[in-house]
Amino acid sequence: MIRRTPRTHGEILAAAARRFAVTGYKGTSLQDIAREVGCSKAAVLYHFAGKEALLAELMAGPISVLCELDERISALTGAAAQRVAAEGFVDLAVRFRGEIALLRGEFPELLAQPAFAHIQRISERLIEAMTGPDGGQDARVAALVLLAGIAEGCGAFADIPDEELRPALLAVAQRVLVTAAPPPPRPTLDHQHQD
Amino acid sequence: MIRRTPRTHGEILAAAARRFAVTGYKGTSLQDIAREVGCSKAAVLYHFAGKEALLAELMAGPISVLCELDERISALTGAAAQRVAAEGFVDLAVRFRGEIALLRGEFPELLAQPAFAHIQRISERLIEAMTGPDGGQDARVAALVLLAGIAEGCGAFADIPDEELRPALLAVAQRVLVTAAPPPPRPTLDHQHQD
DNA sequence: CCTTTCTCTGACCGATCGGTCAGGATCTGA
DNA sequence: TCAGATCCTGACCGATCGGTCAGAGAAAGG
Incomplete structure (x- = not known):
């Protein structure tokens, strides 16, 4: 039995x-x-029980890890929250990129289902944390591009081993996120600079 | 008549x-x-003529601009191609973010249709150009994250005016792309494949 | 007036979807 | 050997999909 x-x-x-x-x-x-x-x-x-149950079981792993990450972040603020959010999300994306990839951009509609409602809220908090202490619109745009880019792009990373993908994504995250408000020495890009 | x-x-x-x-x-x-x-x-x-024709007419604008961008890039190489690709794609995303957003992550399946086959090829060339002169795996990952992030994320940027969104995305692009391998700039991480 | 052309409708088509159901195998334990 | 649980099937269900079709209604032109 x-x-x-x-x-x-x-x-x-x-x-x-x-x-x-x-x-x-x-x-x-x-x-x-x-x-x-x-x-x-x-x-x-x-x-x-149904098609939805199939998906739910497949996504159980990444979802539980995502919830853990959310709890860890909720105890932090500012730059610490930003760093943990970015690193945690990269880890999650690397570890579960197969599962994430199989959603193939259907996040919006799937997240609209009540069964995944809390995922929606978590991702919003993730964006907020990644936006960082700067809090400006540019920082928020950067956070959104990073989150969406990793989530959508990791389907193309199936052939890259974890130990190579993780540092690559971390480097991208470190570069793209607006870490603080202070004025960096590097000039911002605009169309009119020397060729 | x-x-x-x-x-x-x-x-x-x-x-x-x-x-x-x-x-x-x-x-x-x-x-x-x-x-x-x-x-x-x-x-x-x-x-x-059908549902597909509806989509085709809606996407005619961004597609033609994308084709123009592709032609412009094909005449360039290295850092120049990278800069033009990044700026051109940002411009395209800003201008047509409404149209792009309505695909809502259905790119892969839509691109698989023969009617959009050339779009697939163009996006691959765009990735290649954005990867830049470095050409390493890290640079390619960065390019992919940027492209996917902008394409998927621009649906959330509907409430940001063009003149604010464009510089924000350009700043992100400038930060995320691996601009070069040459001597002066910061050392690229963990990348022992040059001679 | 009548005829033609354009615009649009309701009814309908075959295909496919997720899901149900009665019952046939197959196996287990007594 | 038999009873019951487990595993699985083919047939079927209602709903919905993209798309077709004959024809109604209005407008235009003679």
């Missing part, structure tokens, strides 16, 4: 991840997943 | 843009668009 759902459960999950990564969540039908596994669509729905 | 399609054509187009911006391309049905206009679904299909 120990064997709950022998091997098909995991197989279906893996197949769903593969399909989602290729055609996106909405673009993948239960039929597609069933075909990938080599079983019937009804079998998929025997192991999982 | 002059009046081709009086005003409904433009009305339908505007309504489609509004709906696409809210629920995405795939997430918007012709019924939704018809409801927004206040006509029947058949009327929408009377003015437009």
Whole structure:
């Protein structure tokens, strides 16, 4: 009586991840997943309550890590919160880039679902933290570009090993975020400078 | 006999843009668009050959500008190509951020369609140009994050006026891109592949 | 007036979606 | 051997999708 759902459960999950990564969540039908596994669509729905449950189980890992990150950040402010948010998000993106990639830009609509409502709030707090102590509009734009860029771009980073991707993304984050208000010595770019 | 399609054509187009911006391309049905206009679904299909034609007409502007940018870049190399690519893409994003936003992360699937195949190629060349003369993996990661971040993030920039958004994005681009490998500037991190 | 052209509608089509259901295998434990 | 739980299937459901079609209604021109 120990064997709950022998091997098909995991197989279906893996197949769903593969399909989602290729055609996106909405673009993948239960039929597609069933075909990938080599079983019937009804079998998929025997192991999982529905398509949404499939996604929820796939995203359980990154979501729990994201929640932990949110709690860590909520205890901080200013530059400390900014640094932890950036590093934490990079770590999360590197570790779960496969899972994040399979959402393929469907964040807005998926986040609109009540099941993922808290993710929406967390990402907003993440943006706020990444905006940093400067707090200006430029800093907020930078934070948004960084967050969206990492989230959307990490689908293209599948072939880069973790130990190379992490420092690369950290370097980008360090460069892009407005770390403070003080005037940096470097001139800001504009169209009219020497060629 | 002059009046081709009086005003409904433009009305339908505007309504489609509004709906696409809210629920995405795939997430918007012709019924939704018809409801927004206040006509029947058949009327929408009377003015437009199909849903795809609707999108194509909406994206005609940004696509033509993107093609121009591609041609301009193809005549350049190295740092010059990088600068033109970054500035050109920022300009494009600022100017057409409404149109870009209504794709809502559906780039991958839409680009997979044969009708948008050349866009795929152009974006790859854009990445290559933005990677810059350094050419290392870190530079490529930075370029990807920037491109994806601007494309995905500009949907959140609707309330920022052009004259504020452009310099903000240019500043981000200048910071994030690995500008060069030459001697004077700051050392690139962990990058032992030059001779 | 009638005819033609343009604009638009409601009904309808086939396909596909997520999901349900009755029941057939297959296995387990007594 | 039989009973019951587990695993899975094919058939089916209602909803919705993009798209078609015959024809109604209005406008224009003779």
